[in-house]
Amino acid sequence: MRPAAAVLEPYDAAFSQAHINLSANENDYPMPAAAREAIDAAIARTPTNRYPIAMADELREAIAAWHGIGKDQVIVGNGGDELLFNLILAFGGTDRPLLVLAPTFSVYELYAKLLETPVIRLWRDPDTFGVDEDRAVEAAGRANLIIVTTPNNPTGNLSSPEFVARLCDACPGIVLADEAYIEFAEKGSSSEGLLVAHDNLSVLRTLSKAYQFAGGRLGYALASADVIAALAAVRQPYSVSVLAQAAALAVIEHRFEFQHSIDRIRQERQRTLLALASLSDMGLRVWPSSANFLLVRLPHAAEARARLRDEFSILVRDLSDTPGLTGCLRITVGRPDENDAVIGAITTILRGESQ
Numbered sequence: 097m098r099p100a101a102a103v104l105e106p107y108d109a110a111f112s113q114a115h116i117n118l119s120a121n122e123n124d125y126p127m128p129a130a131a132r133e134a135i136d137a138a139i140a141r142t143p144t145n146r147y148p149i150a151m152a153d154e155l156r157e158a159i160a161a162w163h164g165i166g167k168d169q170v171i172v173g174n175g176g177d178e179l180l181f182n183l184i185l186a187f188g189g190t191d192r193p194l195l196v197l198a199p200t201f202s203v204y205e206l207y208a209k210l211l212e213t214p215v216i217r218l219w220r221d222p223d224t225f226g227v228d229e230d231r232a233v234e235a236a237g238r239a240n241l242i243i244v245t246t247p248n249n250p251t252g253n254l255s256s257p258e259f260v261a262r263l264c265d266a267c268p269g270i271v272l273a274d275e276a277y278i279e280f281a282e283k284g285s286s287s288e289g290l291l292v293a294h295d296n297l298s299v300l301r302t303l304s305k306a307y308q309f310a311g312g313r314l315g316y317a318l319a320s321a322d323v324i325a326a327l328a329a330v331r332q333p334y335s336v337s338v339l340a341q342a343a344a345l346a347v348i349e350h351r352f353e354f355q356h357s358i359d360r361i362r363q364e365r366q367r368t369l370l371a372l373a374s375l376s377d378m379g380l381r382v383w384p385s386s387a388n389f390l391l392v393r394l395p396h397a398a399e400a401r402a403r404l405r406d407e408f409s410i411l412v413r414d415l416s417d418t419p420g421l422t423g424c425l426r427i428t429v430g431r432p433d434e435n436d437a438v439i440g441a442i443t444t445i446l447r448g449e450s451q
């Protein structure tokens with residue numbers, strides 16, 4: 097094996113069978129019926145004998161129209177993850193450092209390691225997870241690639257478009273705003289409006305979270321035509337199947353129907369946040385979030401996570417061993433009954449009771 101690959105472990109989403117899965121930030125509300133019918137119809141009429149149109153022109157056109165930019169400013173991938181990989185493949189490498197605002201999405205460092213790209217980690221405030229923006233702008237000058245996750249996974253907080261613009265001005269390379277959860281944030285939080293004035297900016301989006309398409313695998317990046325051309329040069333030509341292209345097009349045509357569950361999740365996020373915050377006298381801390389998950393810190397977190405799974409059949413994400421996130425779990429905001437179950441279970445566990 098390549099030395100850079102030999103040190104890696106297979107990605108482990110730590111999935112196990114559970115009645116309630118709040119571990120992967122999916123949207124588990126009922127799929128809008130018209131959207132589901134459109135997906136089924138699109139798949140039914142799509143032949144599979146021919147290779148896909150490599151750059152997925154029809155889908156890119158729909159995304160470009162949605163965002164009010166040119167088709168040459170859009171690229172699609174097999175999930176946002178493929179585009180993250182391609183971004184580091186195209187713009188990283190030895191002597192071409194990637195700057196991340198840690199703690200953040202672990203996939204960036206996994207790909208950087210594999211692609212032999214040094215990582216500059218600028219740590220967020222350990223108490224608020226806020227970013228020291230002046231220090232980040234200063235470090236930006238030494239990076240060939242910067243990833244700003246907004247809202248950040250797993251801390252849930254936003255970075256402002258003004259800050260992203262400062263990074264673009266300071267960085268000699270590329271700045272990626274990873275907006276996988278932007279649909280759950282307040283209006284005006286996206287950096288996509290900066291694309292006009294900043295040709296080294298790229299904005300990453302996915303249909304996986306708000307649009308209930310995690311299994312379908314479709315992510316996309318918006319950027320200047322030059323950056324898109326660089327990403328196109330390194331991509332595997334047929335990574336997005338004809339079925340995924342056809343189904344994603346149907347999702348995009350029906351995108352407004354997803355607003356209902358997005359609004360519900362935002363309401364449930366606030367309700368769950370308040371319920372968990374009321375457990376602070378038992379040692380629990382929860383941070384506000386602009387995404388569809390909440391980060392909590394609680395005593396004996398790894399044990400609590402195992403009890404949630406084994407006694408309550410609730411799956412959440414254990415981050416308690418992650419640097420900067422000691423004692424933390426990440427809990428997806430689910431349907432009301434699921435949120436009630438996790439609130440009740442955590443209350444029971446913190447009281448030292450058994451089920």
Ligand SMILES: *Cc1c(COP(=O)(O)O)cnc(C)c1O
Nearest residue numbers: 175176177201249276302304315
């Ligand atoms: C989920 C996620 C993505 C992309 O997920 P895909 O399913 O590959 O589209 C990208 N960035 C962050 C921070 C995420 O949490």
